[in-house]
Amino acid sequence: MLKSKLSGIRFAAVYSSPMQRALRTAQIAGFPHPEVTPLLKEFDYGEYEGLTSKQIQETRPGWDLYRDGCPGGESPAQVYARAEAFLELAVSHQGTVLAFAHGHILRAVAVAWMNLDITAASRLLLDVATMNRLVEEPHGRELALWNAP
Numbered sequence: 385m386l387k388s389k390l391s392g393i394r395f396a397a398v399y400s401s402p403m404q405r406a407l408r409t410a411q412i413a414g415f416p417h418p419e420v421t422p423l424l425k426e427f428d429y430g431e432y433e434g435l436t437s438k439q440i441q442e443t444r445p446g447w448d449l450y451r452d453g454c455p456g457g458e459s460p461a462q463v464y465a466r467a468e469a470f471l472e473l474a475v476s477h478q479g480t481v482l483a484f485a486h487g488h489i490l491r492a493v494a495v496a497w498m499n500l501d502i503t504a505a506s507r508l509l510l511d512v513a514t515m516n517r518l519v520e521e522p523h524g525r526e527l528a529l530w531n532a533p
Contacts, residue, residue, distance in 0.1 A: 387414045389515065396479030399470075401425050401486060409513070410484040418484060423470040426486035430457025449488065450505045464502040467492040475520075487512070494518065497525050 390413055400410045400418035402425060410418045432440055432454045440447050453459040458466075470493060474481040483493075491505035497518045498504075510516075510531055517529035 386513070386515075387412065390414065390482070393480060393482075395482045396477035397474070398482045398484075399424060399474070400484040401489070403486065406484040406486060413484070415482070415484075418482075421470065421473065423466050423473065424483060424485035424489055425466075427463055427488040427492075428454065428457040430454040432457065448503070448506050450492075450503050460502045463489065463492045464496055467496040471496055490516065494527060494530070498527070499525070 386409075398410065398415045398418040399421050400406045400415075402420045402422055406424065407418070407420070410416075427449065429435075437447070437449070444452070450460050450463075453462075467489065470483070474483070483490075485493075487510045488505075491508045491510055492502060494508060494516065495502060495504045508530070511533075513533075515529060515532045516527070519526055519528040
């Protein structure tokens with residue numbers, strides 16, 4: 385299904401996180417050799433790796449990934465900087481760029497695209513295997529499509 389949705393679009397560049405699940409999704413979608421960039425790697429959860437938000441909040445009530453980060457992992461500022469660096473890379477191309485990545489970094493990319501504070505990423509619902517489209521319009525950067533199946 386994803387492959388058919390993307391098949392008619394010409395991409396100036398196709399990027400993927402180095403993590404296997406993103407690379408495999410790119411392959412299934414018809415892009416067997418995306419350019420791998422660590423800029424699209426998922427949030428480094430440090431000591432929280434493998435835990436759900438609910439489990440973390442049992443010991444840290446009110447915890448929010450994009451406000452508090454993860455001990456031993458990345459801070460929200462570090463993730464935002466990585467998202468901005470990916471956007472610089474993407475806009476260096478003339479044309480449409482495709483990225484295969486993970487929910488938390490993609491939310492950070494979206495808020496960096498719109499020049500919002502990283503904490504706004506907490507308010508963007510993003511399901512697995514969805515499509516999103518960021519566009520540059522004459523009046524600014526927008527989310528043209530978000531969380532579409």
